[in-house]
Amino acid sequence: MPRSLQPYRPRTALLDLGPDFWDPVTAADFPQTRLRYRNDRAAATIGLADVSEADWLQHFGRFAPLPDTLPRPLALRYHGHQFRSYNPDIGDGRGFTFAQMLDDRDRLMDLGTKGSGQTPYSRFGDGRLTLKGGVREILATEMLEALNVPTSRTLSLIETGEALDRGDEPSPTRSGVLVRLSHGHIRIGSFQRLAWLQDEAAMRRLVDYVLVQLHGQEPGDPVRMLANVVERTAVLAARYMAAGFVHGVLNTDNINVTGESFDYGPWRFAPVWNPGFTAAYFDHQGLYAFGRQPEAIGWDVAQLAATLRLVAESDPLIAALEGFAGHFHPALVEAMLWRLGVRPRGADEDRSLVRALERTLRSTQAPIDRLFFDAFGGRLPEGYDAAWDEVRSRLAPYAPRKDRAHGYWSGAPCAMLIDEVEAIWAPIAADDDWSRLEAKVAAIRAMGDALA
Numbered sequence: 001m002p003r004s005l006q007p008y009r010p011r012t013a014l015l016d017l018g019p020d021f022w023d024p025v026t027a028a029d030f031p032q033t034r035l036r037y038r039n040d041r042a043a044a045t046i047g048l049a050d051v052s053e054a055d056w057l058q059h060f061g062r063f064a065p066l067p068d069t070l071p072r073p074l075a076l077r078y079h080g081h082q083f084r085s086y087n088p089d090i091g092d093g094r095g096f097t098f099a100q101m102l103d104d105r106d107r108l109m110d111l112g113t114k115g116s117g118q119t120p121y122s123r124f125g126d127g128r129l130t131l132k133g134g135v136r137e138i139l140a141t142e143m144l145e146a147l148n149v150p151t152s153r154t155l156s157l158i159e160t161g162e163a164l165d166r167g168d169e170p171s172p173t174r175s176g177v178l179v180r181l182s183h184g185h186i187r188i189g190s191f192q193r194l195a196w197l198q199d200e201a202a203m204r205r206l207v208d209y210v211l212v213q214l215h216g217q218e219p220g221d222p223v224r225m226l227a228n229v230v231e232r233t234a235v236l237a238a239r240y241m242a243a244g245f246v247h248g249v250l251n252t253d254n255i256n257v258t259g260e261s262f263d264y265g266p267w268r269f270a271p272v273w274n275p276g277f278t279a280a281y282f283d284h285q286g287l288y289a290f291g292r293q294p295e296a297i298g299w300d301v302a303q304l305a306a307t308l309r310l311v312a313e314s315d316p317l318i319a320a321l322e323g324f325a326g327h328f329h330p331a332l333v334e335a336m337l338w339r340l341g342v343r344p345r346g347a348d349e350d351r352s353l354v355r356a357l358e359r360t361l362r363s364t365q366a367p368i369d370r371l372f373f374d375a376f377g378g379r380l381p382e383g384y385d386a387a388w389d390e391v392r393s394r395l396a397p398y399a400p401r402k403d404r405a406h407g408y409w410s411g412a413p414c415a416m417l418i419d420e421v422e423a424i425w426a427p428i429a430a431d432d433d434w435s436r437l438e439a440k441v442a443a444i445r446a447m448g449d450a451l452a
Contacts, residue, residue, distance in 0.1 A: 005044070006044055006045060006046065006047045006049075006103075006104045007047050008046065008047030008048060008067075008101065009046075009047065009101050009102040010066065010067060010068040010069035010099070010100065010101045011069060011100040011101055011102060011108060012068075012069055012070060012100060013100055013108055013209070013213045014070065014074060014097060014100060014110075015070065016209070017205055017206065017209055018202075018205070020077075020199075020202055021076065021077055021190075021202070021206070022074035022075060022076050022077060022097075023074065023075045023077065023091075023119065023120050024072050024073070024074060024075075025072075025073050025074070025075045025096050025117070025119045025120075026072075026073070026117070027062070027063040027073060027096075027098075027113075027116045027117050028116060028117030028118070028127065028128070028160075028177075030061065030062075030160035030161060030162065030175075030177065031160065031161035031162060032159070032160060032161035033057045033061030033062060033158050033159075033160065034158060034159040034160075034161070035053060035056065035057060035061075035156075035158055036131070036134075036157045036158060036159050036176065036434065037134075037138055037154065037156065037157035037437075038053075038056060038155075038156055039153060039154060039155050039156065039181075041445075042153040042154075042155050042181050043155060044104075045103045045104045045105075045181075046101050046102075046103050046104075046109055046181065047101070056156065057158065060155070060156040060158060060177075060179045061158040061160070061177060063098055063113075063116065065098070065099070066098075066099045066101075066111075069099040069100055069101060070097065070098055070099055070100060072098075073096035073097070073098040073113075073116070074096055074097050074098070075091060075092035075093075075095075075096045075119035075120065075121060076091060076092045076096075076097060076185060076190065077091045077092075077121075077190075077193055078090065078091055078092075078187055078189035078190040078192070078193050078253055079189050079192040079193040079196055079253070080187070080188070080189035080192060080251050080252040080253030080254075081189075081192075081251055081252045081253075081300070081303060082251045082253070083251065083283075083287055084287070084299075086192075088193070088196055089121075089123065090121060090189070090253060091119070091120070091121030092119055092121055093118075093119055093121040093122040093123065093125055093127065094114060094115055094116065094117070094118070094119070094122060094125060094126075094127040094128065094129065095112055095113040095114045095115070095116055095119075096112065096113055096116060096119065097110050097111070097112045097113075097185055098111055098112075098113065099111040107183050107214075108183070108184065108213045108214060109181055109182065109183060109184075110181075110182050110183075110184055110185050111155065111179055111180070111181060112179070112180050112182055112185050113177060113178065113179055113180075114129050114133075114134070114137070114177070114178040114180065114263075115127070115128050115129025115130075115133075115134070115160075115175065115176060115177045115178055116177050126164070128160075128162060128164055128175050129175065129176055129177060129178055130164055130166060130169055130173050130174065130175060130176070131157075131159055131173070131174035131175060131176040131428075132169060132173065132174070132425050132428075132429070133176075133178075133265075134154075134157040134176040134177075134178045135157070135424065135425055135428065135437060136264065136267070136421060136425075137154050137157075137178055137180075137264045138154045138157060138437070138441070139416055139421060139424070139437075139440065139441075139444075140264040140267050140416075141153050141154045141180075141264065142154070142441055142444045142445070143243075143245075143269070143416045143444055144243065144245060144261060145448060146414075146444050146445065146447050146448030146451065147239075147242075147243040147245075147339070147448075147451070148239060148242075148243075148335070148338055148339075148451070149236070149239040149240065149243050149245065149261060150232075150235070150236055150239065150258075150259055150260045150261060151260060151261045151262065152180045152181060152182035152183075152260060152261065152262035152263075153180065153181045153182075154178060154179075154180055154181075155179045155180060155181045156178065156179040157176050157177075157178050157179075158176060158177050158178075159174060159175070159176050160175045160176055160177050161175065162174075162175040163175070168281075174429075180262065182256070182260060182262050183214065183256070183258045183260045184210075184213070184214045184256060184257065184258045184260070185256070185262075186206070186209070186210055186214065186256065186257050186258075187252065187253050187254065187255055187256055187257065188229075188252040188253070188255045188257065188300055188301070188303055188304045188307075189251075189252045189253035189255075190206060190257075191203065191206060191304055191307040191308070192252060192303060192304075192307050194206060194307065194310070195306070195307035195309075195310050198310065200310050200311060203307070203308075203310050203311050204222075204311055207219070207220075207221075207222045207225050207308075207311065208220065210225055210257050211224070211225050211228075214257065214258050215228045215258075222308045222311050222312040222317075223308075223312055223316045223317060223320050225257075225308075226301075226304060226305055226308055226312075226317060226320045226321065227320040227323065228257075229257050229259065229301060229304060230301055230320055230321060230323050230324050230327065231259075231323070231327045232257075232258060232259025233255065233259050233297050233298075233300075233301050233324075234294075234297075234298075234323075234324050234325075234327035234328040234331055235259060235327065235328075235331045236259045236260070236261055236297065237293055237294040237297045237298070237328055237331075238294070238328055238329075238331035238332035238334070238335045239331070239335045240261075240293050241290075241293065241294070241332055241335070242332065242335035242336050242338070242339050243269070243335075243339075244269050244270045244273075244290075244368040244369070245267070245268075245269055245270075246267060246268045246269070246270060246277060246278065246279040246288070246289070246290045246293070247261065247264070247267055247279065247288065247293065248265060248266040248267050248268065248278070248279030248280040248283065248288055249263075249265055249266065249280060249288065250288045250293060250296040250297060250300060251300075252300045252303050252304075255297065255300045255301070257304075265280070266279045266280040266281065266282075267279050268417075268418055269368075269369075269415065269416050269417055270290045270368060271367060271368065271417055272361070272365040272366065272367060272368060273358065273361035273362045273365070273366075273368060274290060274291075274362075274365070275289060275290055275291020275292070275362070276289050276290070276291065277289060277290040277291075278290070294328055298324045298325075298328075301321065301324060302321055305317045305318070305320070305321045329351075330347070332354065333347075333350045333351055333354045336354045336357060337350060337353075337354070337398075338401075338451075339372050339376075339451075340357075340372065340375055340376065340377075340378065340395070340398075341375075341376035341377045341378065341400055341401055341402055341451070342377065342378040342395070342398035342399065342400060342401055343398065343399045343400070343401045345397065345398060349394075349397075352394060353391070353394040353395065353398075356390045356391050356394050357391050360387060360388055360390065360391050363387065364387050364388070366384075367415075369413040369414070369415040370413050372413070373409075373412075373413035375391075375395065376400075376404065376409070376451075377400035377402070377403070377404055378395045378396075378398040378399070378400050379395065380392045380395065402450075402451075404450075406446075406449060406450035407446070407450075408446045408447055408449070408450035409450060413447075414443050414444055414446070414447040416440075416444070420440075423436070424436045424437050424440055
């Protein structure tokens with residue numbers, strides 16, 4: 001085993017839920033395993049930073065079991081609303097959970113996959129991931145982590161040597177298998193399945209698993225579990241907004257009960273503060289548009305509350321659910337002040353600043369990343385015209401929470417708009433040149449250090 005400063009502390013908590021929650025599966029046998037991305041910073045938090053490359057390929061490309069954790073991969077069972085249409089025929093269709101361990105914050109973490117092969121829930125899919133899709137997930141998770149959004153982390157991307165046909169990429173295209181490090185993979189859809197089955201005993205087991213293993217609390221109280229999820233997802237929605245991020249597919253099977261964002265498909269960062277900006281080309285009604293994300297996540301959590309009526313009374317569930325807005329608005333103010341790099345001054349004054357900032361971002365259509373870069377520390381430079389006078393005056397009394405001594409501030413803002421994603425992929429596709437991706441990850445991490 002590796003000799004990391006953080007010890008490897010394996011767990012098997014998922015097995016305690018019982019076989020009604022998952023299906024044992026076997027990973028695909030790939031033609032090759034070629035390491036393309038290895039996140040040693042994330043691996044260090046779970047005691048795996050010193051794994052040799054040969055062992056890394058065996059564990060994260062061939063899925064040889066890690067010591068003393070899950071003996072084989074498990075495809076999780078769940079249902080979900082997909083664009084608000086209920087679907088009981090989903091589950092882990094191209095991924096599985098294959099290990100659990102504690103991290104350096106004593107949280108229970110899952111290692112889950114994307115593109116690891118077919119499962120009982122693949123339906124007509126091949127269970128694979130395009131290499132480009134893996135690169136996009138690296139960029140999304142690195143950027144969100146740097147911008148203080150609770151997110152899964154991309155641990156590994158391995159190219160697997162298959163040619164895939166896809167309707168949204170030039171085909172045939174290259175294949176990969178991704179491993180994510182996540183604070184649990186229990187979703188709202190996990191509860192929806194049990195409500196559909198009217199399985200009260202299993203519902204109580206899942207509530208207790210979430211409370212004990214993921215929320216660090218005593219078992220037995222579904223209302224408290226819901227209140228936790230309400231608060232955590234409200235914070236997530238607020239931080240999406242401050243980051244200018246659009247997830248794209250906020251279905252109930254994509255909402256983790258830990259409040260951690262995960263599973264990045266058609267994500268985008270909004271270039272300007274446009275509430276109608278969408279990420280998914282198939283989101284024709286703008287259901288998951290930038291400005292509708294808090295509403296969408298709140299709606300998803302309401303579906304969780306509905307499932308818990310199987311094991312709890314309606315009135316306390318409704319009371320817990322109604323706390324979403326009360327958590328979201330302060331969390332949005334906090335997240336916006338964090339990104340502005342200033343210290344809070346008081347609830348009323350802080351709200352007024354953030355409202356002025358949102359109004360002006362929307363009316364001027366100023367680039368989001370440029371504005372936050374320029375204003376970090378609480379001072380707008382020359383070049384921002386009279387439209388910004390209210391923001392400038394409201395910012396003036398605020399003290400910086402951090403100076404601008406980091407070298408990041410001597411350059412340009414780090415952004416991740418769709419054109420750059422394509423520019424990073426192009427040399428990989430054409431010449432197998434990964435240097436642009438490596439440079440971008442380094443730049444994102446430098447921004448994260450400057451903001452942290």
